[in-house]
Amino acid sequence: MLQPQAQGTQQAAGVDFIVVWGSNGITYANPDTAMIGTHVTGSGTPPDKASTLTTKTSDGLAVVVALVPVTQPEGPAVGTVGVGIKVRNVHNAVDRQLPVVLGTAAGVLAVAAGGTALVSRRLRRQTRGLGPAAMTRMYEHHDAVLHAVREGVVIVDGDGQLLLANDEARRLLDLPPDCEGRPVTGLGLEAGVAGLLASGRVATDEVHLAGDRLLAVNVRSTGPQEPPGWVATLRDTTELRALAGRAEVARERLTLLYEAGLRIGTTLDVAHTAEELAQAAVPRFADFVTVELLDLVLRGEEPAGASTEMRRVAVSGIHADHPLIPVGELIRFAPSTPPAAVVEHGRAVIEADLRAAHGWRAQDPESARRILAYGLHSLITAPLQARGVVLGMVNFWRAENDPFEQDDVTFAEELAARAAVCLDNARRYTREHALAVALQRSLLPHGVPELSSLEVAHRYRSAQPGVGGDWFDVIPLPGTRTALVVGDVVGHGLHAAATMGRLRTAVHNFSALDLPPDEILARLDELVARIDRDEAREEQGAGITGARCLYAIYDPVSGRCTVARAGHLGPALVGPDGTVTFPDVPLSPPLGLGGSLPFEVAELQLAAGSNLVLYTNGLVEDRDRDLDVGLDSLRDALGDAAGRAPEETCEAVFSAMVPARPRDDVALLVARTRLLDPVRVADWDVPSDPAAVAPIRTECARQLQEWGLEEIQFNTELILSELITNAIRYGTEPIHVRLLHDRSLVCEISDASNTSPHLRRARASDEGGRGLFLVAQFAERWGTRYTSRGKVIWTEQPLHDGVGEETGGDLGDILLAQWDDDLL
DSSP: OOHHHHHHHHHHHTOSEEEEEETTSBEEEOSSGGGTTSBOSSOOOOOSSOEEEEEEOTTSOEEEEEEEEEEOSSSSEEEEEEEEEEHHHHHHHHHHHHHHHHHHHHHHHHHHHHHHHHHHHHHHHHTTTOOHHHHHHHHHHHHHHHHHSSSEEEEEETTSBEEEEOHHHHHHHTOOTTOTTSBGGGSOOOHHHHHHHHHTOOEEEEEEEETTEEEEEEEEEOOSSSSOEEEEEEEEOHHHHHHHHHHHHHHHHHHHHHHHHHHTTSSSOHHHHHHHHHHHTTTTTOSEEEEEEOHHHHTTOOOOSOOSEEEEEEEEESOSOOOSOOTTOEEEOOTTSHHHHHHHHOSOEEESOTTTOOGGGGSOHHHHHHHHHHTOOEEEEEEEEETTEEEEEEEEEESSSOOOOHHHHHHHHHHHHHHHHHHHHHHHHHHHHHHHHHHHHHHSOSSOOOOSSEEEEEEEEOSBTTBOSEEEEEEEOSTTOEEEEEEEOSSOHHHHHHHHHHHHHHHHHHHHTTOOHHHHHHHHHHHHHHHHHHHHHHTOSOOOTTOEEEEEEEETTTTEEEEEEESOOOOEEEOTTSOEEOOOOOEEOOTTOOTTOOOOOEEEEOOTTOEEEEEOGGGTOBTTBOHHHHHHHHHHHHHHTTTSOHHHHHHHHHHHHOOSSOSSOEEEEEEEEOOOOGGGEEEEEEOSOGGGHHHHHHHHHHHHHHTTOGGGHHHHHHHHHHHHHHHHHHOOSOEEEEEEESSSEEEEEEESOOOOOOOOOOOTTOSSOOHHHHHHHHOSEEEEEEETTEEEEEEEEOSSOOHHHHHSSOHHHHHHTTSOGGGO
């Protein structure tokens, strides 16, 4: 704006040059246009008043320069006008040009004042009305913020020279005091940092090493203006990286605790839970882990107090050739060892450096020497404590990882506490399971009696280990007969086992009455209904209605088997020729649901060598298998096992049809039939005449001699005389006598009446009433069985003369004991 006027004035005045600049030193007019906009030499501050000075040009010529301040009407100077003339031209032009010069100066002064006003208004618009004072305060604020922030800030120009660095940048990069204006590659920075700052490449959180610090560097361009440059921010991540490392360790520990929670306690087995604990901590927390538990805990019992005698139950490690005490050993920890301190105080103990520690060596110095030689150098022992009771302890060993620190103790205690809860659950289950198993074993048959009429084998497998509601029984009955029973109750577990025991006991009691199968089931049905009513009234647990039972009685004399069932599956029959059939046995309602309906029976005629197979529904029924399919599978399995012994048949059926963990309890009973040899059976019809007693007694004595039983002949004659006499006197015809020679001698006297004799001790004045007492003394067992045609009174005697041994005296003493001494 001022350049044309200045050039015109210069030509008109004949001066060598005219230069105009503002108060900020910026040139507004100059003969050399390249200098316009640049800062004049020096400060450029306007002089207080007009003045002159003499100087020399670059070619050595003397020049006189007049400096005139440019002022506003009111206010300070806003610029300076400099007029120069070479000395050699001064004398020639002074007279001619002096008025022109002065006039020109005045014009320039006015022009400069107007230009300054324009520039001032433009600057105010660009600074949003801020004056010099406000601009100064803003600059001071920005400078204070720049140097106060905790991030380093550097500005680099396009030539790679450092223009600005705040205090934090100087600290982080360790810059020299005179760093500004120097190339960044010459400041002694790390190669990575210097290269990034000099390149101007855009970067976001690039991590570079600067001395012992890790710096996150961000680089951005300053914009499109000239000259080009870029700004970089620096952030110290060394502490953040350390904090992140600790956070990562904490995250890994939480992850390990979570995964350990999933891995530990998957079963309710104490030893297996301890193994899961040892495996969960290797190798992410420890190189080797050992677990010791009290023997009481392994048995399911609750420890009564603290004890340092424990059994090692688990060892896990990164190598198999460790020198640690093997599993199964009983360890008695010395008082100075960490385990003893753990038991005493209930807190984890750390031995960060085993070589420097000596207390733990007292347990076994030789073993300690091997442990140190192997490389194990650090140990944490933590208690396995649940509900305030120490169950055992876990030892964490390190050999290849860094030694344990105090922070590791907290994690070890937390891991041990979680595992202890699982171990306590397993212990309590072990106790309850042991009680249930003991209960069921006490309720199930411990074996089957030796029978001459049947060869019996059995198998049993419960859905829950050791505890179930299915049962079977083989009950010897009078007259060489045998009762075969199978049944099951609803549900599994301890309640089912207890219910099964109640039913089995009831079956035994009812069997002692020598009732037929239908009456046995009727009484069971009534019992179950009464129990359920009582429990429903008392609101105690689940009832037992719906229990099922099959009851069969086999008579080896006739080969007849009488069967009745209450809601149960019928038997299978394998003939001597291997043919498998499922006899049609009428189905009655399950126990407790029969009401007043009678139970139906079926009579099967079994040939010698037949296999009668009784089973519960768990053998043939399954949610994935229909009943018909299961029966067909049983038919095939029995057919394949035809001709085998009952024991082998049971094994074959179980192998073919029962998995290792069935969904339901399974009971299987296989009985091979035998017939009593007719030679060992003798019977006679007895007339209703007292005179017939002697002939019958004689016939019986002759039969006993033929069987070689002369030793018990007298006792038998005495028993038969008494029972036949009673039948003739009190019974009705027909009267029948039968002798069975089996493992014992059975005498049976039947008649058509339903009256039953009762044993009582006769009074001294009674003339009778002593016969049954004598029978009870000379017989091993005796009783009454009712039939559809009357009753049977039976006795059993051993095949040798055991009177003196069994009764404690001889026959004379027994007879004389029936009367008082005063009456003899």
